[in-house]
Amino acid sequence: MATIKLLRTQNFTRQYGGLIAVNDVNFNLFEGGIHAIIGPNGAGKTTLVSLICGRTIPSSGRIYFKGKDITSMSSAKRVQEGIVYTFQVTSIFGNLSCYENVALSVQRTLKENLKGNFLSRNLGLVSENEIENEVSKNLLRVGLEGVESQIASTLPYGHQKLLEVAMGLASRPELLILDEPTQGLAESEINNLIQLIRDISKSVNVLLIEHNMGVVFNLAEHVTVMNNGSIIAEGTPSEIEENSEVQDTYLGC
Amino acid sequence: MLNWLNDNGPLLFLALLDGTVTAFVLALIALGLSLVFGVMRIVNVAHGELFMLGAVISWFAFDFTSDPLLGFFVALIFAPLIVGSISIFSERIVLRKINYHPESTIVATIGLLYVIQQLTLMYFGPEARPVDAPFYFRIQFPWFGYSGYKLIVAGMSAIFLLGVWFLMKLSKLGLYMRATQQDIEIAKTFGVATDKIYASVFALGGGLAAIAGVLIVPIRQADYLMGLDPLLLSFIVVIIGGLGSIRGTIVAAFIIGISDGIISVFYEPTLAKMLATSLVAMVLVFKPTGLFGEVQA
């Protein structure tokens, strides 16, 4: 397995008033494959990923992506760098069509690849045909072909989650953060999603925040366990299963 | 400097006195706006019109009783009651319907502003009408005499301000109001009837504006357009004082009232307003919690 550090946090801390949500975390994410973060509710997982994608600002500590210090980068800038987050509670544009939803992701990546002049790059003048191509490619990849003209909020919940993943993929991420992707899904949908995530991980690094242990042990090559805002264990799934501290705080209950 | 003081000292003193009186009345109006914002998280653009209604009701009371003192007390009782009822009425039929959505509320209260203003114009007329002061005496300073009624206005405003402060700190209603302000969901689970609290706060805010209108009318006549300036000034006060903070509102009322007095006397009222409006914009842009606001979690 490759051991290049893709993402590294250094003494990451986030306090809310007196409450310490993330406490002095040194988190390492290596290139390649699927990395999962698990832990009980309130362990600080969601805060940690919020810090990683820049929605929350750390109280102290630094973060490096591909060796570059990105601590002071805005969340938008981090997306452009390749850190893409998909929401736990789906956060699609409910009033817009599925096409528009994915197109929003697509046109940004197309825009950045534009070699045109300053004006056309900055106003985002991308040809609509190219966008259409990319949109259908991404919808096809998550198995949502043919929903283009449907209004996003009218999709069934499981499909909204897939749309969210399609939007994430269309952003051409280097690191795709999936926050609780299986939450609220039926068993058959979960199996589909596992296939999809495994497929995605062949070309994209995936950071998975997940409650469902079956999914985690099925997918992840590397697992980080959090509790009370700190990392209490790291290792391969089998190492984690044998770790007694983890069993006490988490798996036991 | 000394020479300047010798020449302008009396003028400065007058400006300070006038500014202080303005500040007390302004604090009363702005406190109403601030309470409504603090508890309900909405901006009532029609607030100035409630002040105007207080002044107009005061004129009717004076006209009806044709006795300044009796009319004054009648107005002081009835103006807040009537305006409070109008507030509750509009809260019920308008604000509740749009679910207190912040931006819709602004649009709706702009509508209310026009409706109240124009109805007053229809039934009261376009002219400014004077009301005699209930008490008339002059306090003689070495340089000029000063209206004793103005000082009484300041004193009575102070009493009402204290009254609101006690209401907030000591009464059950105040407790409920503060609870609703902190967290409406938690307040609900503790059995606070938040819709009643909303109505009371809106009525209280309107009542305070109406009282200010009653107090001010012997000094500056009643007319249907008099609500706009106090509205802008109390916006300014509430924002500089920190949205929703009582103490900040009162401190800011003094700063704005007194500096408005001084700039208006020595320069021009237009300049004073210009500086104030741009100051507010800058405060909101660069220090949204207000100059004296408490940091909100």
Place this chain on the structure above:
Amino acid sequence: MRKKSLFYSLMLHGGILIILFLLQFILPAYHHSSVSKIMILASYAIGYNFLLGYTGLMSLGHAMFFSAGMYSMGLGIYYLDLSPMNGLIFSFLFSILVSMIFGSFALRTSGVSFLIVTLMFGQTFYLSILYFSEFTFGHDGFSLGKYLEPLFIFGKEYLFSDPGIRYNFALLLLLIYVLITTFIMLSPLGRILIAIRENESRTQLLGYNVFYYKFFALVVSGTFSGVAGAMHGLLFSYIGTTFAEIHHSISPLLWTLLGGVGTLMGPLLGTGIMYYLIDFISEITKNYLLIVGLVLILMIIWFPMGIMGTVRKKWFKWLP
């Protein structure tokens, strides 16, 4: 699907504009001049709607842009002896400048704070016109009539106060605004603006610098409003403070709400209805503002989407 909606909207808007063009030959003089005025004011409302309807930012200070355009044009002609056309260009540049300065401050806030900041900036601008009345002629305003050079079109001389000139210049302005708005809103850029209106933080997390796009929308909106103000000053040759008052900031909000927020023809429809409604009522009573107030309240409670918005939702999904 996009092509279809593009086609329909071209038909609809082209049709409306052609009807407006033809109307000038049959309208009696009184309505002829009313419609000219409506088209100018509707252009202002289209500018306003660009910010409110397509980017989701509600402003209470657009009278500042309108009067900035109007005054820069008028004062430029008065003091600098500019020709009318150069006056327009001058006001165009000045409006861009005002919008950019204003945007770089006001866009640091959002929601209710943004509303109040726009209100306060608008009020500051109004007060400064009054304060510098030696330069701006304060409350009285001034008439441009005798400073305007006549126009030469195909060798014939026209005055700006000529009804035909008024009507067709107003129509031209409206046409340009409709074209620019359609072009932007059907482009990928328009999609981003709508995304910001729908969910600003999500748009940020798709990798867009939201501030940048809001700034763009504000500058377009402010410049539209400013040039509409300059046109109004030019065609009706009066420059005055009434166009800088708060009331004149609320008007485009009212027209847009009535006609339909975020629709292209809503502002035109809303402006037309309100203009004639007020025109009609002021024959009966002077208190037409009462109606303005009632319409505002009723719209916000029952028809927050406005006429065109409701039509779009119920029947014509393709309506831009």
